[in-house]
Amino acid sequence: MHLLVSNDDGYLSPWLELLVEALEPFGKLSIVAPAHDHSGASNSLTLGRPLRALTMPNGFIRVDGTPTDCVHLGITGLLDEMPDLVVSGINTGANLGDDVLYSGTVAAATEGRFLGLPAIAFSMTQYMPTQKETAIEVVRTIMKGLIDQPLVRNTILNVNIPDVSLAELQGYQTTRLGHRHLADPLHEIDDPYGKPIYWIGPAGGAKDSGPGTDFHAIENNYVSVTPLQTDLTHHAELENVGAWLTHATSGDKAE
Numbered sequence: 001m002h003l004l005v006s007n008d009d010g011y012l013s014p015w016l017e018l019l020v021e022a023l024e025p026f027g028k029l030s031i032v033a034p035a036h037d038h039s040g041a042s043n044s045l046t047l048g049r050p051l052r053a054l055t056m057p058n059g060f061i062r063v064d065g066t067p068t069d070c071v072h073l074g075i076t077g078l079l080d081e082m083p084d085l086v087v088s089g090i091n092t093g094a095n096l097g098d099d100v101l102y103s104g105t106v107a108a109a110t111e112g113r114f115l116g117l118p119a120i121a122f123s124m125t126q127y128m129p130t131q132k133e134t135a136i137e138v139v140r141t142i143m144k145g146l147i148d149q150p151l152v153r154n155t156i157l158n159v160n161i162p163d164v165s166l167a168e169l170q171g172y173q174t175t176r177l178g179h180r181h182l183a184d185p186l187h188e189i190d191d192p193y194g195k196p197i198y199w200i201g202p203a204g205g206a207k208d209s210g211p212g213t214d215f216h217a218i219e220n221n222y223v224s225v226t227p228l229q230t231d232l233t234h235h236a237e238l239e240n241v242g243a244w245l246t247h248a249t250s251g252d253k254a255e
Contacts (some may be wrong), residue, residue, distance in 0.1 A: 002083045
Protein backbone atom coordinates (compact mmCIF):
# COMPACT_ATOMS: atom_id res chain seq x y z
CA MET A 1 0.00 0.00 0.00
CA HIS A 2 1.23 3.50 -0.87
CA LEU A 3 0.16 6.22 1.57
CA LEU A 4 0.23 9.95 0.87
CA VAL A 5 0.70 11.70 4.21
CA SER A 6 0.07 15.40 4.82
CA ASN A 7 -1.08 17.82 7.53
CA ASP A 8 -1.90 21.48 8.17
CA ASP A 9 0.56 22.19 11.00
CA GLY A 10 3.56 22.09 8.66
CA TYR A 11 6.31 19.63 7.81
CA LEU A 12 8.18 20.36 11.06
CA SER A 13 5.31 19.26 13.30
CA PRO A 14 6.40 16.52 15.73
CA TRP A 15 2.90 15.07 15.42
CA LEU A 16 3.40 14.59 11.69
CA GLU A 17 6.56 12.68 12.56
CA LEU A 18 4.55 10.63 15.04
CA LEU A 19 1.95 9.83 12.36
CA VAL A 20 4.73 8.68 10.03
CA GLU A 21 6.09 6.43 12.79
CA ALA A 22 2.63 4.94 13.32
CA LEU A 23 2.13 4.33 9.58
CA GLU A 24 5.53 2.81 8.75
CA PRO A 25 4.38 -0.82 9.14
CA PHE A 26 1.65 -0.38 6.52
CA GLY A 27 3.58 0.28 3.33
CA LYS A 28 5.35 2.95 1.33
CA LEU A 29 4.97 6.49 2.68
CA SER A 30 5.20 9.74 0.72
CA ILE A 31 5.06 12.80 2.97
CA VAL A 32 4.00 16.04 1.26
CA ALA A 33 3.30 18.78 3.80
CA PRO A 34 3.10 22.59 3.98
CA ALA A 35 6.19 24.65 4.68
CA HIS A 36 4.28 26.57 7.37
CA ASP A 37 1.25 26.20 9.63
CA HIS A 38 -1.99 26.47 7.64
CA SER A 39 -4.53 25.77 10.38
CA GLY A 40 -7.96 27.02 9.33
CA ALA A 41 -7.02 27.06 5.63
CA SER A 42 -9.98 24.85 4.72
CA ASN A 43 -9.98 23.70 1.08
CA SER A 44 -8.08 26.66 -0.34
CA LEU A 45 -6.08 25.91 -3.49
CA THR A 46 -3.27 28.19 -4.68
CA LEU A 47 -4.01 29.29 -8.26
CA GLY A 48 -2.39 32.73 -8.58
CA ARG A 49 1.26 31.69 -8.36
CA PRO A 50 3.45 28.62 -8.89
CA LEU A 51 4.34 26.33 -6.00
CA ARG A 52 7.75 25.11 -4.89
CA ALA A 53 8.22 21.57 -3.63
CA LEU A 54 11.53 20.78 -1.93
CA THR A 55 12.65 17.40 -0.61
CA MET A 56 14.11 17.82 2.88
CA PRO A 57 16.94 15.75 4.41
CA ASN A 58 14.44 13.48 6.20
CA GLY A 59 12.69 12.69 2.90
CA PHE A 60 9.62 14.85 3.59
CA ILE A 61 8.54 17.05 0.67
CA ARG A 62 7.91 20.64 1.76
CA VAL A 63 5.46 22.69 -0.29
CA ASP A 64 5.02 26.47 0.01
CA GLY A 65 1.24 26.14 -0.15
CA THR A 66 -1.84 24.86 1.62
CA PRO A 67 -2.69 21.32 2.74
CA THR A 68 -4.97 21.05 -0.29
CA ASP A 69 -2.08 22.09 -2.55
CA CYS A 70 0.11 19.38 -1.02
CA VAL A 71 -2.34 16.56 -1.64
CA HIS A 72 -3.29 17.88 -5.08
CA LEU A 73 0.35 17.97 -6.18
CA GLY A 74 1.03 14.56 -4.66
CA ILE A 75 -1.79 12.88 -6.56
CA THR A 76 -1.56 14.72 -9.88
CA GLY A 77 2.09 14.18 -10.73
CA LEU A 78 4.57 15.16 -8.02
CA LEU A 79 5.00 11.55 -6.88
CA ASP A 80 6.34 8.80 -9.09
CA GLU A 81 3.63 6.38 -7.98
CA MET A 82 -0.08 6.99 -7.43
CA PRO A 83 -1.02 6.62 -3.75
CA ASP A 84 -3.77 4.29 -2.56
CA LEU A 85 -4.87 6.31 0.47
CA VAL A 86 -4.49 9.83 1.86
CA VAL A 87 -3.75 10.22 5.58
CA SER A 88 -3.77 13.68 7.16
CA GLY A 89 -2.60 14.74 10.63
CA ILE A 90 -2.02 14.29 13.39
CA ASN A 91 -3.57 17.69 14.08
CA THR A 92 -3.00 19.30 17.47
CA GLY A 93 -6.50 20.38 18.45
CA ALA A 94 -9.88 18.76 17.88
CA ASN A 95 -11.75 18.86 14.60
CA LEU A 96 -15.29 18.33 15.85
CA GLY A 97 -18.66 19.39 14.45
CA ASP A 98 -18.47 22.64 12.47
CA ASP A 99 -14.65 22.60 12.71
CA VAL A 100 -14.50 20.35 9.65
CA LEU A 101 -15.61 23.27 7.45
CA TYR A 102 -12.48 25.25 8.38
CA SER A 103 -9.95 22.54 9.10
CA GLY A 104 -6.88 22.27 6.90
CA THR A 105 -6.37 18.76 8.29
CA VAL A 106 -9.77 17.62 7.05
CA ALA A 107 -9.26 19.59 3.82
CA ALA A 108 -6.15 17.57 2.98
CA ALA A 109 -8.22 14.40 3.33
CA THR A 110 -11.08 15.96 1.36
CA GLU A 111 -8.76 16.75 -1.55
CA GLY A 112 -7.76 13.12 -1.65
CA ARG A 113 -11.44 12.24 -1.89
CA PHE A 114 -12.02 14.82 -4.64
CA LEU A 115 -9.27 13.13 -6.62
CA GLY A 116 -10.70 9.65 -6.18
CA LEU A 117 -8.98 8.22 -3.12
CA PRO A 118 -10.27 7.18 0.30
CA ALA A 119 -8.88 9.38 3.02
CA ILE A 120 -8.50 9.76 6.79
CA ALA A 121 -7.93 12.81 8.98
CA PHE A 122 -6.50 12.30 12.49
CA SER A 123 -6.67 14.92 15.27
CA MET A 124 -5.75 15.00 18.94
CA THR A 125 -8.27 16.88 21.07
CA GLN A 126 -5.76 19.14 22.86
CA TYR A 127 -3.59 21.88 21.38
CA MET A 128 -0.64 20.63 23.42
CA PRO A 129 -1.27 16.88 23.54
CA THR A 130 0.95 14.52 25.50
CA GLN A 131 -0.41 11.01 24.90
CA LYS A 132 1.76 9.82 22.02
CA GLU A 133 1.30 6.13 22.84
CA THR A 134 -2.48 6.52 22.56
CA ALA A 135 -2.17 8.30 19.23
CA ILE A 136 0.03 5.60 17.72
CA GLU A 137 -2.26 2.82 18.96
CA VAL A 138 -5.36 4.50 17.52
CA VAL A 139 -3.76 5.17 14.14
CA ARG A 140 -2.57 1.58 13.85
CA THR A 141 -5.93 0.16 14.94
CA ILE A 142 -7.76 2.20 12.29
CA MET A 143 -5.22 1.22 9.63
CA LYS A 144 -5.47 -2.49 10.47
CA GLY A 145 -9.24 -2.18 10.05
CA LEU A 146 -8.77 -0.61 6.63
CA ILE A 147 -6.51 -3.42 5.49
CA ASP A 148 -9.03 -6.04 6.63
CA GLN A 149 -11.98 -4.19 5.08
CA PRO A 150 -11.07 -1.28 2.78
CA LEU A 151 -13.18 1.85 2.69
CA VAL A 152 -15.25 2.65 -0.35
CA ARG A 153 -13.50 5.27 -2.45
CA ASN A 154 -15.93 8.10 -1.68
CA THR A 155 -15.45 7.96 2.09
CA ILE A 156 -13.52 10.29 4.39
CA LEU A 157 -12.98 9.29 8.01
CA ASN A 158 -12.62 12.12 10.51
CA VAL A 159 -10.93 10.62 13.57
CA ASN A 160 -10.60 12.56 16.83
CA ILE A 161 -8.44 11.05 19.57
CA PRO A 162 -8.90 12.06 23.24
CA ASP A 163 -5.64 13.06 24.87
CA VAL A 164 -5.80 10.38 27.54
CA SER A 165 -3.69 7.36 28.39
CA LEU A 166 -4.45 3.97 26.88
CA ALA A 167 -5.72 2.85 30.28
CA GLU A 168 -8.26 5.71 30.28
CA LEU A 169 -9.35 5.24 26.67
CA GLN A 170 -12.87 3.75 26.63
CA GLY A 171 -12.89 2.48 23.05
CA TYR A 172 -14.13 3.62 19.65
CA GLN A 173 -17.48 5.08 18.55
CA THR A 174 -18.91 5.79 15.13
CA THR A 175 -20.34 9.30 15.39
CA ARG A 176 -22.08 12.09 13.54
CA LEU A 177 -20.90 15.68 13.54
CA GLY A 178 -22.27 17.80 16.36
CA HIS A 179 -22.54 21.59 16.28
CA ARG A 180 -20.96 24.48 18.15
CA HIS A 181 -22.36 27.67 19.59
CA LEU A 182 -21.49 30.88 17.76
CA ALA A 183 -17.82 31.84 17.90
CA ASP A 184 -16.63 34.22 20.59
CA PRO A 185 -16.53 37.93 19.62
CA LEU A 186 -13.50 39.23 17.79
CA HIS A 187 -10.65 40.82 19.74
CA GLU A 188 -9.75 44.38 18.73
CA ILE A 189 -6.39 45.86 19.69
CA ASP A 190 -4.21 48.67 18.37
CA ASP A 191 -1.05 48.06 16.38
CA PRO A 192 2.14 50.02 17.30
CA TYR A 193 0.90 52.92 15.16
CA GLY A 194 -2.45 53.16 16.93
CA LYS A 195 -4.48 51.60 14.14
CA PRO A 196 -7.04 48.88 15.01
CA ILE A 197 -6.30 45.25 14.21
CA TYR A 198 -8.45 42.23 14.90
CA TRP A 199 -8.08 38.65 16.10
CA ILE A 200 -10.76 36.13 15.18
CA GLY A 201 -12.38 34.89 18.39
CA PRO A 202 -12.15 31.25 19.54
CA ALA A 203 -14.67 28.71 18.29
CA GLY A 204 -17.83 28.37 20.35
CA GLY A 205 -18.39 25.54 22.76
CA ALA A 206 -20.43 22.44 22.03
CA LYS A 207 -24.15 23.02 21.38
CA ASP A 208 -25.42 19.84 19.73
CA SER A 209 -23.37 17.37 21.76
CA GLY A 210 -25.68 14.57 22.81
CA PRO A 211 -25.15 10.81 22.51
CA GLY A 212 -24.09 9.81 19.02
CA THR A 213 -22.16 13.01 18.34
CA ASP A 214 -18.41 13.41 18.06
CA PHE A 215 -18.45 15.84 21.00
CA HIS A 216 -20.14 13.28 23.26
CA ALA A 217 -17.70 10.53 22.32
CA ILE A 218 -14.67 12.68 23.09
CA GLU A 219 -16.19 13.95 26.35
CA ASN A 220 -16.46 10.33 27.47
CA ASN A 221 -12.93 9.36 26.40
CA TYR A 222 -13.89 7.47 23.24
CA VAL A 223 -12.17 7.83 19.90
CA SER A 224 -14.67 9.52 17.59
CA VAL A 225 -14.79 8.15 14.03
CA THR A 226 -17.08 10.17 11.74
CA PRO A 227 -17.60 9.17 8.10
CA LEU A 228 -17.79 12.29 5.93
CA GLN A 229 -18.94 12.92 2.37
CA THR A 230 -18.39 15.87 0.06
CA ASP A 231 -21.91 16.17 -1.38
CA LEU A 232 -23.24 19.46 0.07
CA THR A 233 -26.62 19.20 -1.67
CA HIS A 234 -29.53 19.53 0.79
CA HIS A 235 -31.45 16.68 -0.81
CA ALA A 236 -34.46 16.95 1.51
CA GLU A 237 -35.04 20.53 0.31
CA LEU A 238 -34.88 19.90 -3.45
CA GLU A 239 -38.66 19.61 -3.78
CA ASN A 240 -39.34 22.64 -1.57
CA VAL A 241 -36.84 24.83 -3.40
CA GLY A 242 -38.23 23.62 -6.73
CA ALA A 243 -41.73 24.71 -5.70
CA TRP A 244 -40.39 28.05 -4.44
CA LEU A 245 -38.47 28.62 -7.65
CA THR A 246 -41.53 27.87 -9.78
CA HIS A 247 -43.55 30.40 -7.77
CA ALA A 248 -40.75 32.99 -7.77
CA THR A 249 -40.36 32.87 -11.55
CA SER A 250 -43.98 32.42 -12.57
CA GLY A 251 -44.40 36.19 -13.04
CA ASP A 252 -41.53 36.27 -15.49
CA LYS A 253 -43.15 33.54 -17.58
CA ALA A 254 -46.48 35.41 -17.62
CA GLU A 255 -44.77 38.48 -19.03
